[in-house]
Amino acid sequence: MIENSGFLAQKILLVSLELLAIFLLFLIFFIIIYRYFNTRRAVWFEQNYQRITDELLEMLTSSDPQQIVVVAEKNKKLFGPLTHALLDLARRIKGPEREKLSAVFHLAAEKKVKRYLRSPFLIRRLMAARLLDFFTELPDPELLRKLLKDKAPVRLAAISALARVPTEKTVSFILETLETDPAPDFQTYLEILFPLGEALENPLRQSLKKTLRPEILSFYIELAGVIPLRRLYPDLLVFKNSENKEVRIKTARAISRMELPESFTVLLEMASDSSWEVQAQAILGLGRLKNPEAIPFLVAALSSPYWHVRLNAKEALLLMGEPGIEALRQVASSSSDRFAADMARMGLLEYEEFYQRV
């Protein structure tokens, strides 16, 4: 900008400007060409997707089993539109018709998708993970573990695909994968297994009989309580005296969540466990059962040396309703134990606040 700026600088600027102008023209041209080819590709995809969907629908309504082979053979080279059409239909169709879709997948795409599961490209792994629930035979546990530790989109696709298939075979496979996983991410497994609900019962019962690592066993027990799978209650009882404290804590918590009247004596027993964590869980369960026979025990627990036990005893008494509130009033007004009285007063305050809000 200054008068004595050199000739060289001007020359550089001029050349830069020329190059820039050429590049701008190239950009405009590229935008137009790119748009043209992209539009054509989208039209091609849409047309094939629509045609394959129609053929699949026709196949679903046909009684001729040969139709499955015909549709699969005809479209196996159109991998993208075919898998999209299969997935979109499978979302809406259940029962034997869905099996027909699986058969088409098996004939036309399964081999390729199995290769894709091991692909270094994220998109391919993702595509394959979405199709996991179509597999006639699930891939080996090692591969599934890799998928569940893959990048976020792949992991999520695998989880949602597996969570869609509540068959015993799938569940057993997932449990086997977990049991052989050296460093499992329990949150991921919880996300897969929780939606399967009751379908978990038998496979989980079988697994609880195995000799498992304590963290896996604890996870299973927790899962049985979270869903809750009440028919597994007898299977959980064997763990109430486990040597592993974590297993006992999870057992107490699971049994508490099941809210079964027959668990009263078991919870009462566990509420006197040597570990305060187990005590705290069992005490909460006693509250959920609303059995007034537990009140003297819960009042005594308000004087526990452990804050969490006192807190859960207060919670349990609140859950009991009127008899529990009355017990809290008595402790608050007459207990010689300052800590018990404080906890009882806190419970009463919460009760009053809740009552006012209601």
Next chain:
Amino acid sequence: MKEALQMILSVSSWAIIVYFLVLNSFYLFFILTSVFELLRFRQLQLVLKTIEILPTPLVKPVSIIAPAFNEENSIVQSVTNLLSLDYPVYEVIVVNDGSTDATLQKLVENFKLKKVNFVFRKVLKTKPIRGVYLNPDYPRLLVVDKENGKKADALNAGLNLSRYPLFCAVDSDSVLDRDALQKVVRPFLEDPARTVAAGGIIRLSNGCVIEKGQLKRMAMPKNILVRFQIIEYLRAFLGGRTGLSVLNSLLIISGAFGIFRKDVVMAIGGYRKNTVGEDMDLVVRMRRYLHEKKQKFRVRFLPDPICWTEAPSNLRSLANQRNRWHRGLIETMLANGKMLFNPRYGVTGLLAMPFYFLFELLGPLIELLGYVLFLAGSVFGLVNYFYAALFFALAVGVGSMISLSSILLEEFSMRRYPRTRDVLGLLPFCFFENIIYRQYLSWVRVKAFVDFLKGKKEWGKIEKKGF
């Protein structure tokens, strides 16, 4: 005297040239990063189907909070739009922030709302709430009427009433794509431990046809000013924010459409009330808090979930909007100045904050300085006009290239304009934007410094036609 001035001009000119080079290098870097990210995103979009995840319990419920102030022209359309989103569990909380027009009446009449006694925990301090309105026929809708306290206060009131672990802040004069919520929530499903905020792209609804709260047809507006803004938005969102998001350096989730983890927002005390840039301020404070807690986190920008909003179509409204945005930026930078160049705040302190400070905040002042130096040099006969013209042409060329690249980014990502002639119609604006429009906005932003120093806290009126 003349020699001294020549010296000053020479040094300043070189400083401005270096600044220009560094700034444009950053922009080019962001665009290159965005190209890769958007191509990857486009490919992912072909395969990802959020709808597959929706029936599973992985999906988190969302509270949509829409503050409204004098929105009688568009409020019913907007709320209808929010109630018709494809998402399994969500609630819509419309906060009428003491409107002086018929916003509340329109809501009450159209949705047949009744005033109820509603109990909630007042965790964040807000202006008094005058009433809560419900209708069991619209179980997702909750309308809160409160005294005027500005947008941040209204959002805080909405937060107090919200029930779900994620909340989505939406402008009540905007329209969301039907699947926008399920798309924007995706990062929270994929990486629930680290994702704390995510935002979608804002696009301009001017010229588009919106019926029953849904976008029916997209078209290019005739208004020249809006076309300039379309280029700007494409550049800012597809170039800047995508690039910054890849580097985990995003400081803004647009106030018109952003989703946040409620626990983190509550932990920092909600929105800061005495600012006009509450959206940026929130994200910066969230980042500050999480860095101080040494928690790993991600703030994501997604180019696909779309929020449609009406752009100002006259100069005065545009100036008011940009003035407010710049004052918001100044306030946020000053309030969080501690983070600037501070390694304790990781990538936020060493990259994001310095970038916003040097190029976004000071940019208009440096540009103005360039023009002042040019004038001073002209007066004293120190300017080589040929050289100056070349430099200006180069600056316009680089600016045009960046704008053109943003159209290319649009083609790489969503290709929302169905007609090729719409895209071709935008091309000349990439060039002209750098000649008058850019200088005008720089002047508006310089004026924002003056308004800030004067203590102006007004939002400034923006005329909108409504849908």
